[in-house]
Amino acid sequence: xxxxxxxxxxxxxxxxxxxxxxxxxxxxxxxxxxxxxxxxxxxxxxxxxxxxxxxxxxxxxxxxxxxxxxxxxxxxxxxxxxxxxxxxxxxxxxxxxxxxxxxxxxxxxxxxxxxxxxxxxxxxxxxxxxxxxxxxxxxxxxxxxxxxxxxxxxxxxxxxxxxxxxxxxxxxxxxxxxxxxxxxxxxxxxxxxxxxxxxxxxxxxxxxxxxxxxxxxxx
Ligand code: DHB
Ligand code: MG
Numbered sequence: 739x740x741x742x743x744x745x746x747x748x749x750x751x752x753x754x755x756x757x758x759x760x761x762x763x764x765x766x767x768x769x770x771x772x773x774x775x776x777x778x779x780x781x782x783x784x785x786x787x788x789x790x791x792x793x794x795x796x797x798x799x800x801x802x803x804x805x806x807x808x809x810x811x812x813x814x815x816x817x818x819x820x821x822x823x824x825x826x827x828x829x830x831x832x833x834x835x836x837x838x839x840x841x842x843x844x845x846x847x848x849x850x851x852x853x854x855x856x857x858x859x860x861x862x863x864x865x866x867x868x869x870x871x872x873x874x875x876x877x878x879x880x881x882x883x884x885x886x887x888x889x890x891x892x893x894x895x896x897x898x899x900x901x902x903x904x905x906x907x908x909x910x911x912x913x914x915x916x917x918x919x920x921x922x923x924x925x926x927x928x929x930x931x932x933x934x935x936x937x938x939x940x941x942x943x944x945x946x947x948x949x950x951x952x953x954x955x956x957x
Contacts, residue, residue, distance in 0.1 A: 743947060750944030754783040764813060767841035771808030774837045780810035781875070781901065782945045789873060789899065792953075793818035796897045798870035803827040804858050804884050805876030805901075809838030809845075815873065816847035826852045826869075828861045830876070862887040869893075874925075875901040878918040881925030889934040889956055896956040900925055904941045904950035929954050 739745055764786070772778065781789065793801060793815055799822065801815045806829035816825045829835040835855045842851045854861045858876055862884070872888040874881065881900065888898045903909065903926060908919045929937035929952055937954035 743943070746943035746947075747945050750782060750784060754945075758783040758787050763841075763845035764810060766844060767808055767810050767813055767838075770837055770841050771810065774808070774833070776808050776834060776837060779946075780807055781814075782942075784944065785942070785946075785951070786811055786814040790814040790818045792897060792899065793871050796871060796895075798897065799823040800869045800871075801825045802865070802869040802872045802888070802891060804862070804872070804874045804888075805829065806838045806853060807834055807875075809841045809851075811873065811875065812838060812842055812851060813845045813847060815871075816842065816845075816850045819850060821850075824850055824852065826854060826865060828854050828856070828858050828876070830855075830857045858887070859883055862891070865891055867891040867893070869896060871897040871899070873899045873901070878902060878921035878925070881921045882928050885925055885928050885932075885935070889932075892956045894956055898935070898937075898952075898954040898956065900929070900939075900952040900954070902949055903939050903952045904948055906948045926952060933957070 789811055799819055801819055803812055806812055806827040812827045832855050835853050839853055842848050858880060869891050874884045903922055905919055905922055908914060909922055929935050935954045936957050937952055939952040941950035
């Protein structure tokens, strides 16, 4: 077999078909997002399932998501926290939040999800802490702000997942002028150096190309 982006994507679809399968509520969320003209940058199906599994394995009951987009990952997380659990998800764009609200409600988990509209830097200071898991998937330029709030709003043992750490390998470029690459590198350096975190990162290939995520625990 070739190792090419097309082969990675084909294999990812194969894995998604086997292990995620048909899911009308999630597919509806993606259709609504597409129809509303939102960018198709939600997590891949296998990654959404991974978020769901990490949340369940860690026993997370209070989840914070930074970057709702159309609610696709929010639904995966909301399913994981159970009937008594809660997801607070922060979205800067009111139009995105409206799309997400409808899809989350249609997926039957609306009562577990609190969407806060506003920029993270404004909304996060208003939240009550105690989150067991934080998923950071917003503007990459603010990664260090979000990691700082994840630590403040978490507790020892809180799981942090930071999306999009691979960026097609551009993360090795210390001279990059791409603000998303700079923000990603700053977040990774913080995870490595800040004593509040213990972290690793995994590169991924698949339907979203070459990317990855960091996984950390608040120590
Ligand atoms: C981008 C953001 C994402 O959250 C993602 O998963 C992929 C790409 C971006 O802004 O480039
Ligand atoms: Mg992302």
